[in-house]
Amino acid sequence: MIKKEGDEYTNAHKASDIHRQLIEELLSNQGIQKVVDILFETTGLTVFIEDEYHQIIVKSGTLPDQLTLNRFRESNTTFVRFSEKLSLLRTPIYYGQQIKGYCSFIYTGDNHPNELDYMIIENAAITSSLILFNESIKVNTEQAIKRSFLNDILEGRLAKEEMYKIAYYLNFNPSSTYWMLTFERFVKEPSIENELAFNEEMIGHIHLYLKERRINSIVSQKLNKIIILIEYPTFEKLHITQSSFIDQLLRHNSRRFSIYRISVGVSSVIQEFAQTITLYNETLAALRTTNNRKNVYYFEDLGIESILFQLQDDVLIERFVNQHIGRLLEADSSEFELIKTLYTFIHNGSSINNTAKELSMSISGLRYRLVKISEILNHDLNDTQYTFTLYLAINILKAKGKIEI
Structure with a gap:
């Protein structure tokens, strides 16, 4: 089929118009959701963006059930058959030299993309990369401040009045109730470099999981352990038990870090933000009961021996x-x-x-x-x-x- 110059001009003009809209949204700080909304409105195609862990972070249109994405790891724009009734046009989203996600169009039946679709999705990937990069800087900065705050509390470097003032500014209600989980990973031959790199990767993974569920939390690390401070009422809105929540969180992590055995120390729930260090000590006491028969240990399950388990040695x-x-x-x-x-x-x-x-x-x-x-x-x-x-x-x-x- 011979292409007409007019068709090429129309496609280029339409792609340029959509790209202009995407850039306007980038400059207006509307966020990544607006990108997929524009793509859906202009193409009529269901579109979604996933992160590097193949978790869908934004979508527009109707997604099919049980869409398993981790089987697709293309480094270029590719049209792939997902099933007899479903196909995806996927393009990677890069930060520097690393793939940090994918932007995808969904096609049903025998439908397939045209040249315009390829032009649009590649432009969208560039815009998405810039937006996600800016959002990543904001999130990392916010998390760094929160982690520093939590570490200052655990090291006893903050007076109570100063602690409450910072908590307020970081959107943590000092009058609320709090809960803590501490993760400990067991490896045969640990090294400081590997421990730190692993913990940072897992911290990012856990933070995203909690953020998606709107749980107000701080995720940090101390002594090669990962610490999660949770504002308890935001967890209660999930309407699940503590054990179910922890099991789901562990399963979420095991999909990416399956080769490691992870134990979790679980604190009680306190109504005094200044007692955060008590929560940490409770999780450490629970972890000191570690054995090979289970991987979740509750401080409240301990009896009088909890006094000895709070010893640091x-x-x-x-x-x-x-x-x-x-x-x-x-x-x-x-x-x-x-x-x-x-x-x-x-x-x-x-x-x-x-x-x-x-x-x-x-x-x-x-x-x-x-x-x-x-x-x-x-x-x-x-x-x-x-x-x-x-x-x-x-x-x-x-x-x-x-x-x-």
């Missing part, structure tokens, strides 16, 4: 356990019969009858075992203060998943 905790029940652990069987007997005895208020009933043992058999425990520990089990210490040590082993009772 894990060696001190292990020394406490070994000092008080180390000899019993060495003498015990692989089923921890002696430890379980001692725990049940203390838990039942040192009642022989109740302990024997719970363990389904005879009174004489229980007495024999308690004497044996007393001899191994070289201490009287009727000493209330001493048995409380033993009870605390055993609870630490329980929390760490080393024994099951």
